[in-house]
Amino acid sequence: QSALTQPASVSGSPGQSITISCTGTSNDVGSHNFVSWYQQHPGKVPQLMIYEGTKRPSGVSNRFSASKSGNTASLTISGLQAEDEADYYCYSCATNYTFVFGGGTKLTVL
Amino acid sequence: QVQLQESGPGLVKPSQTLSLTCTVSGDSISGGFYYWSWIRQPAGKGLEWIGRIHTSGTTIYNPSLESRVTISLDTPKNHFSLMLRSVTAADTAVYYCARDSLWGELDYWGQGTLATVSS
Numbered sequence: 001q002s003a004l005t006q007p008a009s010v011s012g013s014p015g016q017s018i019t020i021s022c023t024g025t026s027n028d029v030g031s032h033n034f035v036s037w038y039q040q041h042p043g044k045v046p047q048l049m050i051y052e053g054t055k056r057p058s059g060v061s062n063r064f065s066a067s068k069s070g071n072t073a074s075l076t077i078s079g080l081q082a083e084d085e086a087d088y089y090c091y092s093c094a095t096n097y098t099f100v101f102g103g104g105t106k107l108t109v110l
Numbered sequence: 111q112v113q114l115q116e117s118g119p120g121l122v123k124p125s126q127t128l129s130l131t132c133t134v135s136g137d138s139i140s141g142g143f144y145y146w147s148w149i150r151q152p153a154g155k156g157l158e159w160i161g162r163i164h165t166s167g168t169t170i171y172n173p174s175l176e177s178r179v180t181i182s183l184d185t186p187k188n189h190f191s192l193m194l195r196s197v198t199a200a201d202t203a204v205y206y207c208a209r210d211s212l213w214g215e216l217d218y219w220g221q222g223t224l225a226t227v228s229s
Contacts, residue, residue: 001173003156034213038157045206045222046157051215089157093214097170101149104156 004029004090004102011108017078020105022090023071028100029092030071037066037075040087049088050075077107085109112136114207114220121226128194128225132207133187137218140165140185145210148181148192150203151222158203162210163190197227 005023012018022029022037029035037050048057050066053073063078073092077084090102118130132146139146147162161171163181171179180193194201204224208216 032213034215036215038216040157045219046216047219048215048217051211051217052213057217087156091157091159091214091216098172099147099159099162099170099214101157101159 001094001098001100004092004100006088006090006102006105008103009106009108011110012077012080013110014080014082016080017076018080018107020075020077020088020090020107022073022075022092022102024073024092024094024100025071028071028094029068029073029090032093033068034093035066035068035073036091037064037073038089038091039084040089042086046089080109082109112209112218114209114218116205116207116220116223118205118223118225120224121228122197123229124198124227125196128192128197128201128227130192130205130207130223130225131189132191132220133189134209135188137209138185139183139188139190142166143211145212146181146183146190147208147210147216149206149208149216150201151206152200152203160192160194160205199227201225202227 033053038046040046145162148160178195204222207220209218
């Protein structure tokens, strides 16, 4: 079971938009619409930001959105703010109802 | 408010068994709707899914750990547990428990507990 592929790092300036990709295969990301995304600040617990592919939990800013095309899911953060600087992980169901995380992406707000 | 709290020894010797418990409050692990999961994170590295258990007792494990892992429920105590056998230094990590849904939605997490494998 291999981790889903995410860029190691992305960066953007305040106010800009960035997109983080999460690439898997037809056996995981490509087989359903239920990828979820997590934000983790240094030393903190991961927090759910997106579930069921595109839905935001209560309390999560609408600056966070997500989509999927084929075997790649994407998280977009618009209107970047300093507080968005964190690590981001995707999470997907895979073969035989196992689950797998992406390798993680470090977002730097310049 | 749902809360999860991991507990267990912080230090385990190589080749021994790591045992952790996750105590749940604000929800019943026997409710039937959710799954209860374990995730770990070595220092400076990414998240790794270990496995999960449903109220029914059904378990699913990461294939890379399956031969060494057991997750179990204790419904009277409203907690679930992780056992990882034959540990090595590579198993040193922060271990998290979390509530999960059928299709993967880790909505509540414990604070995490550091387990160190060392003699």
